[in-house]
Amino acid sequence: MKMDAVRRGVEDLIGAYAEVIDEDRLEEWPALFGDPCRYLVISRSNHEAGMRQGVMYAASRGMLLDRVFSIRRANLFEPHRYRHVIGPVRVKSVDGSVAVAHSHFIVARIMQDGTTSLFATGRYLDRIDTSKPAFLFLDRIVVLDSDKIDTLLAIPL
Amino acid sequence: MKMDAVRRGVEDLIGAYAEVIDEDRLEEWPALFGDPCRYLVISRSNHEAGMRQGVMYAASRGMLLDRVFSIRRANLFEPHRYRHVIGPVRVKSVDGSVAVAHSHFIVARIMQDGTTSLFATGRYLDRIDTSKPAFLFLDRIVVLDSDKIDTLLAIPL
Amino acid sequence: MKMDAVRRGVEDLIGAYAEVIDEDRLEEWPALFGDPCRYLVISRSNHEAGMRQGVMYAASRGMLLDRVFSIRRANLFEPHRYRHVIGPVRVKSVDGSVAVAHSHFIVARIMQDGTTSLFATGRYLDRIDTSKPAFLFLDRIVVLDSDKIDTLLAIPL
Numbered sequence: 194m195k196m197d198a199v200r201r202g203v204e205d206l207i208g209a210y211a212e213v214i215d216e217d218r219l220e221e222w223p224a225l226f227g228d229p230c231r232y233l234v235i236s237r238s239n240h241e242a243g244m245r246q247g248v249m250y251a252a253s254r255g256m257l258l259d260r261v262f263s264i265r266r267a268n269l270f271e272p273h274r275y276r277h278v279i280g281p282v283r284v285k286s287v288d289g290s291v292a293v294a295h296s297h298f299i300v301a302r303i304m305q306d307g308t309t310s311l312f313a314t315g316r317y318l319d320r321i322d323t324s325k326p327a328f329l330f331l332d333r334i335v336v337l338d339s340d341k342i343d344t345l346l347a348i349p350l
Numbered sequence: 351m352k353m354d355a356v357r358r359g360v361e362d363l364i365g366a367y368a369e370v371i372d373e374d375r376l377e378e379w380p381a382l383f384g385d386p387c388r389y390l391v392i393s394r395s396n397h398e399a400g401m402r403q404g405v406m407y408a409a410s411r412g413m414l415l416d417r418v419f420s421i422r423r424a425n426l427f428e429p430h431r432y433r434h435v436i437g438p439v440r441v442k443s444v445d446g447s448v449a450v451a452h453s454h455f456i457v458a459r460i461m462q463d464g465t466t467s468l469f470a471t472g473r474y475l476d477r478i479d480t481s482k483p484a485f486l487f488l489d490r491i492v493v494l495d496s497d498k499i500d501t502l503l504a505i506p507l
Numbered sequence: 508m509k510m511d512a513v514r515r516g517v518e519d520l521i522g523a524y525a526e527v528i529d530e531d532r533l534e535e536w537p538a539l540f541g542d543p544c545r546y547l548v549i550s551r552s553n554h555e556a557g558m559r560q561g562v563m564y565a566a567s568r569g570m571l572l573d574r575v576f577s578i579r580r581a582n583l584f585e586p587h588r589y590r591h592v593i594g595p596v597r598v599k600s601v602d603g604s605v606a607v608a609h610s611h612f613i614v615a616r617i618m619q620d621g622t623t624s625l626f627a628t629g630r631y632l633d634r635i636d637t638s639k640p641a642f643l644f645l646d647r648i649v650v651l652d653s654d655k656i657d658t659l660l661a662i663p664l
Contacts (some may be wrong), residue, residue, distance in 0.1 A: 208438030281522030365595030464655030
């Protein structure tokens with residue numbers, strides 16, 4: 194596959210991920226991953242220390258769906274939304290049908306009363322299956338710049 | 351027209367829009383729209399409720415120009431600038447010469463004394479005329495994530 | 508060279524710049540510039556007044572490296588990191604092997620204790636050497652929207 198097509202597909206997948214979360218279409222979120230997969234949200238300092246456990250973890254679509262169900266059921270936390278902006282997507286390598294891509298993000302959080310704040314920044318470290326027209330995340334590691342993980346963290350980042 | 355060319359043209363138009371606003375070249379802003387057109391700034395909750403009126407509205411280049419004139423004349427509000435960053439642009443469909451594109455934004459506001467704050471986040475829902483080399487907005491609906499619309503809102507978002 | 512290839516190379520260079528800074532790989536930062544070069548961080552009001560001196564300045568890779576050394580030696584300021592997101596990249600012109608590109612940025616700053624804030628916004632005005640596979644900055648002028656330059660400014664923006 195030509196490099197330009199890989200880039201476009203990777204950008205589309207990363208764009209779709211931000212869109213389904215920010216538009217509260219969380220039910221569509223697991224379908225962006227392969228099965229099995231690895232989804233991990235972890236702070237940079239823990240990531241650099243080689244830790245493999247983070248604030249959120251899933252190893253299959255089923256586990257991702259469980260996360261969505263628990264968000265839908267919970268209603269305990271104060272309702273809020275995110276808004277992602279993604280910095281330049283960098284395709285680092287393509288090996289067979291697997292692309293490695295890194296990108297940056299800044300996420301704003303909008304509470305139900307409209308209060309908006311800078312919520313999180315960090316990096317996406319992705320391994321992406323490019324073998325089918327709809328690319329899928331094999332690994333998505335979300336490395337948060339800050340160690341201060343908000344206790345409100347429930348929606349995937 | 352090939353999909354890649356459509357994407358590029360859409361990205362260019364969206365980039366030009368942010369540039370003319372952020373660089374205070376507002377007089378160039380109406381020329382990015384078709385005539386007639388629809389420009390609407392609305393909160394998400396009102397948008398989802400099906401309301402068609404928002405905080406700003408224009409149906410023609412003339413109305414857009416009126417908005418620019420009133421900003422230039424006003425000098426009443428505290429001078430400030432915006433800085434847009436745009437998340438991934440998603441071309442949703444192309445029907446004949448009309449492309450539908452969605453994108454995300456975060457806008458910072460910089461007051462004259464240099465104070466910078468996170469001002470607004472939201473989505474652009476665009477219908478774009480791709481029939482001429484310079485693409486034009488037919489519809490640009492700016493859906494704000496927050497219901498708290500700043501009373502200072504004067505410059506288009 | 509085809510316009511699409513120029514765009515891609517420019518986007519890659521701009522992405523690499525954000526990445527080496529945000530990931531604290533500052534030693535790789537000077538290699539993104541030609542030699543001689545011009546790197547200037549300046550406020551918008553000073554830039555518009557035609558001033559050629561700013562908050563940071565370098566005219567060669569050697570001067571850029573000096574900046575990195577002094578950051579590594581200093582350890583005086585409170586440790587922090589940046590996170591860049593870049594708005595749409597606009598290739599303004601290509602003249603021979605030199606491309607002129609403008610882009611927007613918002614930078615968050617993350618202190619060691621995890622406190623995250625909106626730090627700086629502005630524009631990159633670039634002249635880029637496209638003659639070799641790895642594009643290089645000939646000029647990178649960083650125009651800050653705000654005149655309030657943080658006294659902590661040490662890491663390049």
